[in-house]
Amino acid sequence: MHVRAATRTSEEYLSRQAKFESNARTYPRKLPLAIKRAHGIHLVDVNGTSYLDCLAGAGTLALGHNHPVVVAAVQRHLAEGAPLHTLDFTTPAKDEFVEALFATLPEPLRSRGRIQFCGPSGSDAIEAALKLTKIATGRRSILAFSGGYHGQTHGSLAMMGNLGPKANLPGLMADVHFLPFPHGTRCPLGCDRCDGEHSAGYVERLLRDPESGIAPPAAMVMEVVQGEGGSIPAPDNWLRRMRRLTEELGIPLVIDEVQTGWGRTGTLYAFERAGVVPDVLVLSKAIGGSLPLAVIVYREELDKWPPGAHTGTFRGNQLAMVAGRETLRYILDQDLPAHAAAMGRLLMERLTGLQTRHPFVGEVRGRGLMVGVEIIDPATTGPDGHAAYDGARARALQQACFERGVIVETGGRHGAVLRFLPPLVVTQHDVEQIAGIVGEACAATAGVATATHV
Template identity: 50%
Template sequence: MMTDKVRIDNFGANSSGNNEAFLARQAEYESNVRSYPRKLPFAIAKAQGVWITDVENNQYLDCLAGAGTLALGHNHPDMLQSIQNVITSGLPLHTLDLTTPLKDEFSAYLLSLLPGQGKEYCLQFTGPSGADAVEAALKLAKKYTGRTGVISFSGGYHGMTHGALAVTGNLSPKEAVNGMMPEVQFMPYPHLYRCPLGIGGKAGEQALAYYFENLINDVESGVRKPAAVILEAVQGEGGVNPAPVEWLQRIRKVTQEHGILLILDEVQAGFARTGKFFAFEHAGIEPDIIVMSKAVGGGLPLAVLGIKKQFDAWAPGHHTGTFRGNQLAMATGLTTLRHLKDNNIADKVAEQGEWLKAKLAEMQKRYPVIGHVRGLGLMLGIEIVKPNEPQDHMGCYPADGELSALLQKKCFEAGLILERGGRHGCVLRLLPSLLISNEELAIFLDKFEVALVAAGVKPVSAE
């Protein structure tokens, strides 16, 4: 029985061994910075669609999908064929920012999906990650406006590189990093369950919109007019918080009036994830800069900015990146975009999201540890709370990050992969393949209830 050595056939596709042995070697080989293996302790042998099989032949329903990267799921046949087509075409795999017929086709198709069919936009291919694209967007806004400040929002996540981390809300990764990018002002972001102003409801949303507008207009606010405002139309890592439509429209109006570039980070929420091609479309607005990554590369590394042409202030070579010419990612990205568009996947996702939220709301009645269910399309969050403790003045129970962590563990043991997010990690997050079937969503519900019971959560009817 092989436990200490790895047999590699076809790049490890048929590797034998056990999860513990692989994880032990990973701990030896890799930095302490690794995170997912601590929460999902397995080694993946193969994957297909929404299913993952580990090296011990256990199967898991994958509701993480590479943090939303795998819009079509694992190893979609069209995706694999697109890779084969590039490999046999004679195209180079890497072209810096030189063009190819494939890049030309990908660019035209991606632009056609942007507001107004992209007629007012141009594309910038950056480094391969969303954080790389965020860095480029921030630099461009500063270059165009001649200003240095940036307004971001509490709960926002934009990446872990220096500038992107500076505009990210989570404090934990910032603790040991001194000298963050200066003049970043954080504003409160609306929260459907826990209003940051302690007001809640429509009144809370309106107050937050007024607060933002007043900050920009008030000559005594202490905050200089910024170069840019950056936000997610649905916060992902921050706990799956959708921006209220009227609030987002007000942000757009104020930024336009003051010549502030509005950067929409669509890295996780984009490409049919929320039931529309872009999450900002729910508010009917047009950003000045759109940040795209994850699904845009069809599972391979690619990051792109959509820039309103009037703000394209770059001089040649003023922002570069070696891997911005990833031809394989453009092939898989083009295949993904076409599949999503041609098959009206956004409409399917919107319908499934509403169905799933309704089912989770029914489950919430039986399991009051489910404090709140929210999100759009197949970007959903389940906030876990302590229902036996006193509610606050808005009727919200205290968050329960410990139970959320235990539930993630019990989900894994039941063959279900979920991620956590939000304050104290109290939100269980769903980001499955956009091609997940209704039958597979029903399996998710069954496995999730199994995990609740395994975590010691008793249904109300049993008490």
């Protein structure tokens, strides 16, 4: 019998999903949602339950769901009979997008940069950056950082810190060398308060060592704030030192701003805070205004790859370009990076306030609206000499938040970091509500004994 879609309950949709969709599916396992409507930070499922969405398409939705400027731009484009799909042919929509994007970039990218439209995922743009720098330098080894996340293709996955998704996958890109990423409270080199100086010194000595075992690299690839790795911001001075070093050694610096780009960390680009400029900038997520789009922008000196070196059928997503163009205009007009910085500060302040009542609330960290809360077992010491991560409690808290109408992600080592990535348009009222519900979730799970990961 044919059942009209609208008459099904969330539970029915979820069970149909479990029946038809791949075992590799992820979010619905932890956040059992069948979404009917969405606006701003709000989601409503088919049962009529409302949620505050602090996942926002994994940090994609800078303006939240269905923002009026995005909807209007898409409707206008459709009404004009303009094309939707154009491979890499140019169009007025593409030209305007490129012009607007370049206007936001620092020199020399602004006046002498090149752009490559990629298959519409962050991972594909990362693949493009790898090819570009390998071809330009004639080298093949890559420097990446522990805790990093750059996507799920064989090249991007090879640069992932988390070992789980790489298990049982032989043949990932070879010649990736992992370097320590500074971590304020859990220094990978064991110092008490990590300001990145030890890590920078180590990397510098390593890369200058003729016996380091690392062939001259094609690129250093990094996030300025590690996202999936658990909302870990790099110190400004460390980033400046990495920039200086890569410049001196002739190693192209690839900055992955797939998650941080367009205002999330309190500046339009996360690298701005340290006053550095990458050789290759990787962008996706927010730039498509909630539709799929991914690009790399790079220094013209690197533009040595031949025609066809990186293609992809869907690199001409016109709706994403107009939605992205309007999203950028709105972000700049409303100064959303400054708003994100203020809302992020407030959220971190409120979450930090939970530490006194709930000893399992560990470090609260992040930058702008990329906020993480480490969930720990204060009674157990982990192998790094700090309180053990408590991933099981983090999952219990995620569940308790969900039951109370707040959607948060978990990430970081052992999945023990609650991650908040609300839309940049989140209001003070929303933040208070979110923090209040997280507080209730903490109280509800306080007595629950959970296994710690050591």
